Amino acid sequence: NAGVTQTPKFQVLKTGQSMTLQCAQDMNHEYMSWYRQDPGMGLRLIHYSVGAGITDQGEVPNGYNVSRSTTEDFPLRLLSAAPSQTSVYFCASSYVLGGYYGYTFGSGTRLTVV
Amino acid sequence: KNQVEQSPQSLIILEGKNCTLQCNYTVSPFSNLRWYKQDTGRGPVSLTIMTFSENTKSNGRYTATLDADTKQSSLHITASQLSDSASYICVVSEGGGADGLTFGKGTHLIIQP
Numbered sequence: 001n002a003g004v005t006q007t008p009k010f011q012v013l014k015t016g017q018s019m020t021l022q023c024a025q026d027m028n029h030e031y032m033s034w035y036r037q038d039p040g041m042g043l044r045l046i047h048y049s050v051g052a053g054i055t056d057q058g059e060v061p062n063g064y065n066v067s068r069s070t071t072e073d074f075p076l077r078l079l080s081a082a083p084s085q086t087s088v089y090f091c092a093s094s095y096v097l098g099g100y101y102g103y104t105f106g107s108g109t110r111l112t113v114v
Numbered sequence: 115k116n117q118v119e120q121s122p123q124s125l126i127i128l129e130g131k132n133c134t135l136q137c138n139y140t141v142s143p144f145s146n147l148r149w150y151k152q153d154t155g156r157g158p159v160s161l162t163i164m165t166f167s168e169n170t171k172s173n174g175r176y177t178a179t180l181d182a183d184t185k186q187s188s189l190h191i192t193a194s195q196l197s198d199s200a201s202y203i204c205v206v207s208e209g210g211g212a213d214g215l216t217f218g219k220g221t222h223l224i225i226q227p
Binding site for chain 1: 146160219
């Protein structure tokens with residue numbers, strides 16, 4: 001049982017390039033979400049999905065796209081990378097725990113845009 | 115605007131000593147408060163989750179307290195170990211899903227031998 005798997009672990013992009021951060025979970029969770037973590041700030045929600053075919057924007061969605069064609073996968077696309085998108089990105093998969101959600105996070109992707 | 119403030123920003127203690135981390139929040143409505151541990155280069159891992167009706171919850175050497183009236187929480191670590199070196203993040207939920215979470219900036223804890 002791998003949990004939440006993120007690839008790649010590290011990536012360097014040039015300004016203007018595009019790329020996809022991969023996130024896969026094997027726990028059959030319906031709810032998945034993407035966050036970015038910047039120095040001196042709390043995690044901020046980029047996009048989330050309550051199930052296959054359904055996505056919604058979080059606090060900082062600009063410059064990112066998502067899709068959810070299967071329960072297992074929730075890729076995050078950077079359309080045209082900018083230095084401001086240098087960050088550590090975390091994907092999370094959520095499960096119902098009593099009356100609320102529990103979250104399992106991946107190990108993160110450290111992205112540098114030069 | 116919902117906010118979660120943690121203190122101290124960083125803390126260094128000797129192995130074997132106890133410590134307490136603080137979390138104050140202004141999140142409304144309130145559903146639950148979580149403490150996460152984040153090791154360097156890893157994702158956050160849940161330590162405790164408390165609803166408004168719970169005053170304290172333990173997970174091994176970690177004990178979290180919650181005062182919903184004053185909107186304060188603390189995380190107490192007993193008999194610290196080198197493996198406790200990490201960032202500890204307080205997260206408050208309004209209920210619902212990820213869009214209802216407010217994350218604190220974390221307290222960076224270093225345990226020295």
